[in-house]
Amino acid sequence: MKQNYWDVSDILASSEKIPTRFNFTVPGIGHLDNQPGKAIKKDTKVELPFWLAQSLAVAPVSGDASIIMLLAPDALNNTVQNAIKSDPVSIDLHSIAPNFYILAERWCALFTDEELSETLKKLCKERAYEINNFASNTSKQINNNFILSLDEFEKKLYKRTMESNRNLRDWLNDQA
Amino acid sequence: MSLPSNIKQNLMPSEISFMTENEYIQILPRYSMKSIQLIGTKIPNLRALRREKVPLWVALILKSQGKCNIVIPDWLNLIYLKARYDEEVKFPMKFSDLPFNWIDLSKILLSKAPDDLPDPVHQLRSIIQDLREIRQVKTRKGLKEVNESNIGLSGLSLLEINELRPFMLSVMNKLREIHESVRHDDYDDEEVIDVDDDED
Numbered sequence: 001m002k003q004n005y006w007d008v009s010d011i012l013a014s015s016e017k018i019p020t021r022f023n024f025t026v027p028g029i030g031h032l033d034n035q036p037g038k039a040i041k042k043d044t045k046v047e048l049p050f051w052l053a054q055s056l057a058v059a060p061v062s063g064d065a066s067i068i069m070l071l072a073p074d075a076l077n078n079t080v081q082n083a084i085k086s087d088p089v090s091i092d093l094h095s096i097a098p099n100f101y102i103l104a105e106r107w108c109a110l111f112t113d114e115e116l117s118e119t120l121k122k123l124c125k126e127r128a129y130e131i132n133n134f135a136s137n138t139s140k141q142i143n144n145n146f147i148l149s150l151d152e153f154e155k156k157l158y159k160r161t162m163e164s165n166r167n168l169r170d171w172l173n174d175q176a
Numbered sequence: 177m178s179l180p181s182n183i184k185q186n187l188m189p190s191e192i193s194f195m196t197e198n199e200y201i202q203i204l205p206r207y208s209m210k211s212i213q214l215i216g217t218k219i220p221n222l223r224a225l226r227r228e229k230v231p232l233w234v235a236l237i238l239k240s241q242g243k244c245n246i247v248i249p250d251w252l253n254l255i256y257l258k259a260r261y262d263e264e265v266k267f268p269m270k271f272s273d274l275p276f277n278w279i280d281l282s283k284i285l286l287s288k289a290p291d292d293l294p295d296p297v298h299q300l301r302s303i304i305q306d307l308r309e310i311r312q313v314k315t316r317k318g319l320k321e322v323n324e325s326n327i328g329l330s331g332l333s334l335l336e337i338n339e340l341r342p343f344m345l346s347v348m349n350k351l352r353e354i355h356e357s358v359r360h361d362d363y364d365d366e367e368v369i370d371v372d373d374d375e376d
Binding site: 101104105109120124128135136153157164165 | 188189319347355
């Protein structure tokens, strides 16, 4: 999975918390679960940032088992995925996760989840189409909820598209 | 690095218009003038009432001094443009055949050489506007077919592609990233040139 060291969205996405379950009792790391000094027992559920959970989940301890098991985060659970499938345009990505796409991409990469990646592509296409509609038509109700539901990538996309359209329009009307 | 990203990755409409001024166009000189050798181009001997091809910017200078008439390209008239418009309506999946710089060239000629045009300026302007709008609607329809690997833009002019570029690049790049995220071994990530990793 490509990561961009300098990309702020990338950094923010990797600090997104995801639920995990411990496969072993690990002494001395209770501070991860608000109990400093104590041990985290086997089968405890703890929310860890993605960057930490990712490395712990792939590092084997004994045999094939790793320290923790990743559970699907709220942003990617079945309810959300079904909502995406039924109506990609009306879903509020920004409140689900501000950097939804990056988070979801990481998840795809970790689990090689083809189905999720297909869902994501469909989501991206349909919303991009709608974003373009909004961007080329600034007189349309600007405080529509759709604009507020965009994730960070989509916001950037909207801004770029709008600027490009405005450049051309201004030039054609001799205002540039 | 310090340029805004929309200028770094894309051309301004005025820059495209500037490039169009380097295209050759036929003029009908009213006076004679000796040839001029310029860096990169040569203005031929001009003889009164004998058609010559010169760069558009030269034509515009001579025109503004009243020293020539510009021969309007054969596509810039009502009959041809109306036919193209009907074509656009008739074939919803295809763009009609127009020069790659039809928007900018027509804008320049309409404003700088209105007396050379075969038809009234306002009629030409409105048919050009109609053409542009119907092509925009078509482009927008085409966006539904976007995918991560390729896109067909045959028939679109430079200005129209340029308008679409920031949107298209971002979306296709995202789709490619999603596509590749589940295929770790297919590509060497180092070789993929990321056109879109800047921050604004």
